[in-house]
Amino acid sequence: YTYKLGHRLVNGTTVWSQEYQFKSSPYPGQNSVQRVVIFGDMGKAEADGSNEYNNFQPGSLNTTNQIIQDLNDIDVVFHIGDLCYANGYLSQWDQFTAQIEPIASRVPYMTASGNHERDWPGSGSFYGALDSGGECGVLAQTMFYVPAENREKFWYSVDYGMFRFCIAHTELDWRKGTEQYEFIEKCLASVDRQKQPWLIFLAHRVLGYSSADFYVAEGSFEEPMGREDLQSLWQKYKVDIAMYGHVHNYERTCPIYQLTCTSKTYSGF
Numbered sequence: 001y002t003y004k005l006g007h008r009l010v011n012g013t014t015v016w017s018q019e020y021q022f023k024s025s026p027y028p029g030q031n032s033v034q035r036v037v038i039f040g041d042m043g044k045a046e047a048d049g050s051n052e053y054n055n056f057q058p059g060s061l062n063t064t065n066q067i068i069q070d071l072n073d074i075d076v077v078f079h080i081g082d083l084c085y086a087n088g089y090l091s092q093w094d095q096f097t098a099q100i101e102p103i104a105s106r107v108p109y110m111t112a113s114g115n116h117e118r119d120w121p122g123s124g125s126f127y128g129a130l131d132s133g134g135e136c137g138v139l140a141q142t143m144f145y146v147p148a149e150n151r152e153k154f155w156y157s158v159d160y161g162m163f164r165f166c167i168a169h170t171e172l173d174w175r176k177g178t179e180q181y182e183f184i185e186k187c188l189a190s191v192d193r194q195k196q197p198w199l200i201f202l203a204h205r206v207l208g209y210s211s212a213d214f215y216v217a218e219g220s221f222e223e224p225m226g227r228e229d230l231q232s233l234w235q236k237y238k239v240d241i242a243m244y245g246h247v248h249n250y251e252r253t254c255p256i257y258q259l260t261c262t263s264k265t266y267s268g269f
Contacts, residue, residue, distance in 0.1 A: 020105045025076070026161035029195030034161040035075045037067060040114065040204060040245020041082040044096040057085065060099070068102045076107055076160055080245050081114025081170070081204025083140060088133030093143065110167070111144045113137055113154045114204035114245065118171035125171045126225070137171075155180055157187040163198045164191040170205035176229040184230065188237035201234065201242040208256065212247040231257060
């Protein structure tokens with residue numbers, strides 16, 4: 001598809017953008033090369049080196065520049081929470097969207113909600129921290145389109161060729177018996193594994209082990225809710241990969257179930 005954007009002025013003339021192009025997504029089960037990029041906690045930074053408010057993610061420029069450079073070999077991007085750390089400052093969202101425009105204008109830029117998008121005391125978030133700066137998810141859930149039945153809840157599924165993605169919302173309760181738990185199970189259970197052999201679970205807060213010092217200090221190696229309930233679903237429906245953000249450290253584990261490594265020689269990916 002080729003498209004461009006326009007703005008009609010009061011004098012009746014129209015100012016047009018440059019032309020952009022994108023490809024429609026592969027149908028479920030399409031046997032073609034499908035290249036996916038997944039990351040979290042990117043933030044934004046000033047390209048000119050100035051230091052604006054909350055400008056503490058200079059590495060974000062390296063990430064966006066690398067994706068732009070490789071964009072011909074990328075089909076879809078998932079940014080799983082902590083998008084720009086605006087913390088209530090709208091100008092920071094403008095800076096962030098300008099930074100990712102070369103990517104989001106050409107390939108799907110799918111998002112998940114993190115603590116810096118949602119958390120605020122008394123707002124209904126599971127955690128009562130001040131991380132969103134009072135945004136309470138409003139900016140993230142209205143600025144980016146996701147195929148959620150209710151954007152306030154911001155959990156959804158995506159079918160992309162041979163992939164089924166189940167994207168959860170870690171800032172709302174997802175323990176057994178909740179509405180989100182029911183959604184997650186439905187997302188995992190309804191996939192046709194003959195057409196979509198890759199079943200991927202994405203969320204912001206870590207539910208696996210982590211080397212981050214704040215997890216080690218509390219002795220949990222996980223968030224204080226969720227893993228015990230959700231791991232039975234991953235086992236039951238044979239989830240291939242679960243990916244998270246939040247910690248700002250890279251870590252990869254063997255397949256784990258009930259605190260036990262189920263295979264030390266796993267070579268599925």
